[in-house]
Amino acid sequence: MATASTLPCLLKTFFSHHHHKLSLLSISRHSHQYLSTLSLHSSSKTRCFSSSSSTNAPSPQKNIIKILQQRGLVESITSESLQTVCTATPLKVYCGFDPTAQSLHLGNLIGLIILSWFSRCGHVPVALIGGATGRVGDPSGKTLERPELDVKTLENNVSCISDIVRKILGDDAVILNNYDWWKDVTFLDFLKNVGRFARIGTMMGKESVKRRLEASESGLSFTEFSYQLLQGYDFVHLFDKMGVSVQIGGSDQWGNITAGTDLIRKILHTDGAYGLTFPLLLKSDGTKFGKSEDGAIWLSSSMLSPFKFYQYFFNVPDADVVKFLKILTFLSLEEINVIEEEMGKSGYVPNTAQRKLAEEVTRFVHGQDGLEEALKATEALKPGAETKLDWKTIEGIAEDVPSFSMKLDQVLNYGLVDLSVSTGLLDSKSAARRMLKQGGLYLNNCRVDSEGRKIEVEDIVEGKVLLLSAGKKNKMIVRIS
Structure with a gap:
């Protein structure tokens, strides 16, 4: 029964x-x-x-x-x-x-x-x-x-x-x-x-x-x-x-x-x-849009940071960006047409359309606060950026940047050239000095001009971290334990 x-x-x-x-x-x-x-x-x-x-x-x-x-x-x-x-x-x-x-x-x-x-x-x-x-x-x-x-x-x-x-x-x-x-x-x-x-x-x-x-x-x-x-x-x-x-x-x-x-x-x-x-969201090559090397593109900030979400759309190929602006944003078709026309003109700044796509979609999913968090984290990846770093912003890029833990007494009054070598940011002191002379060594996005520069208390962001940069892409987060 x-x-x-x-x-x-x-x-x-x-x-x-x-x-x-x-x-x-x-x-x-x-x-x-x-x-x-x-x-x-x-x-x-x-x-x-x-x-x-x-x-x-x-x-x-x-x-x-x-x-x-x-x-x-x-x-x-x-x-x-x-x-x-x-x-x-x-x-x-x-x-x-x-x-x-x-x-x-x-x-x-x-x-x-x-x-x-x-x-x-x-x-x-x-x-x-x-x-x-x-x-x-x-x-x-x-x-x-x-x-x-x-x-x-x-x-x-x-x-x-x-x-x-x-x-x-x-x-x-x-x-x-x-x-x-x-x-x-x-x-x-x-x-x-x-x-x-x-x-x-x-x-x-x-x-x-x-x-x-x-x-x-x-x-x-x-x-x-x-x-x-x-x-x-x-x-x-x-x-x-x-x-x-x-x-x-x-x-x-x-x-x-x-x-x-x-x-x-x-x-x-x-x-x-x-x-x-x-329709399913497909790229111009016919493959499915929505996967990254790390897996699914989640809409929850606890499973994928607004920064990484933003970066995913910022890296959309030119061949797809206009289509995705139409599908994934609420911009008028007239505004999208203007963006498309600008892409074909000389003097077009690369990734301008992608930046607009990333901003609009991130705002829709994560709100204005999430977008601002993503933009601040994006700026944190740019040595020399004027954006003031805070601990939350640095944590926003932590998944994409290697980190090294040190005790406070190991960091204070430690020379930046030596620190860049001991953390693995650069291979040798000679490489660090060369990078410094070329204007490519940064502490918390501020260029280091002196070989004798040492770490001071006020350099440690909220008493928790330092961000070292050698050139545009080579970075290291130093966590203070």
């Missing part, structure tokens, strides 16, 4: 482990009959999201779909009628984020940017954190089943991602956790109210399923095969209970998104739901 705990066993504890039986949240047959007011819960904040709240939002003045298309942010839409609908009334638009790590990464950034574009055009952005679907794992784009996360890790990831989304999108965004409605669903109710509307042939025809079956020797588990129904029902729930009529996602999410619009059509008997996908 199937019980309330059967579905969790089959879908990796996807539903609640509570021992009391709770019925599936009833689904209205008339999509326009929304609840007048609903309290929506995120991991750390409760927000009131009224079905009539859209009437108080600014009336959309621009065709958001056209804006996105002009910037290269639309891959496919389920119906061209969305072009008309989006200019007639404010919409509620959602994008899902599965909590597979403590932070979102660059691959998630376009979803946040498009949600922000909708918000700027008078619509309501909704970020759905997959506290439930994260327990199953989306097979899209994967050749192996995702590793299972324990509940504590998953809940921490949900909380961290919610904080990131709130910081980036601000208070205008609604942040939800789909575990809030899935935790009360039993396996039998799921089969009765959702499964009976799904057709195996259609599910097998989804690109994410076909690719997985072709690419993986281990095939596809029932758990992962069911993912499209779980995400599809999320759309049904959000559409019916909260008036969310548009779902966006990457191009690899097309099958999951259309699973939702199909379920809405069959269960709620309406064609009022829409899906939109955006």
Whole structure:
């Protein structure tokens, strides 16, 4: 006999482990009959999201779909009628984020940017954190089943991602956790109210399923095969209970998104739901944009400093920078065209366009404070820069600069020429003296002019560190232990 705990066993504890039986949240047959007011819960904040709240939002003045298309942010839409609908009334638009790590990464950034574009055009952005679907794992784009996360890790990831989304999108965004409605669903109710509307042939025809079956020797588990129904029902729930009529996602999410619009059509008997996908972020050579030598480009400052985030975009090739300015920033197309024209003129200062890209994206993700931190750390890499160094700024570049620990009494009154050799900054005293004479030896970004220069108390930044530089690129952080 199937019980309330059967579905969790089959879908990796996807539903609640509570021992009391709770019925599936009833689904209205008339999509326009929304609840007048609903309290929506995120991991750390409760927000009131009224079905009539859209009437108080600014009336959309621009065709958001056209804006996105002009910037290269639309891959496919389920119906061209969305072009008309989006200019007639404010919409509620959602994008899902599965909590597979403590932070979102660059691959998630376009979803946040498009949600922000909708918000700027008078619509309501909704970020759905997959506290439930994260327990199953989306097979899209994967050749192996995702590793299972324990509940504590998953809940921490949900909380961290919610904080990131709130910081980036601000208070205008609604942040939800789909575990809030899935935790009360039993396996039998799921089969009765959702499964009976799904057709195996259609599910097998989804690109994410076909690719997985072709690419993986281990095939596809029932758990992962069911993912499209779980995400599809999320759309049904959000559409019916909260008036969310548009779902966006990457191009690899097309099958999951259309699973939702199909379920809405069959269960709620309406064609009022829409899906939109955006292209994957690719470089001009066709390779995926969003990876570095050290791994993923995380959006959390605790996993990747604003400085390193900034530097990643600052080093984008010329061939890609205009495309990324259109996709990843909110600069007008006219302003971007001016930048592109300047790049082709003589006298163009190299990396000017990249600097603008890095500034705009870093500000969007990390805020003005994060951008200023990144700029200060960037200046710290330039010997002779006028920016006053502090301990936090030096720590911002610490991952990219070698360090050497010394006790305070080993540093005070120690000659800088000797220190540059003992720390390994330079190979010999003769090399240090030569560098000094050439004007290339720096202490805390200040040029050293005297061979007799010794370290004094006031040289030690906040009593913790020194920054030595030999030329433009050779640096050493001396930590005072």
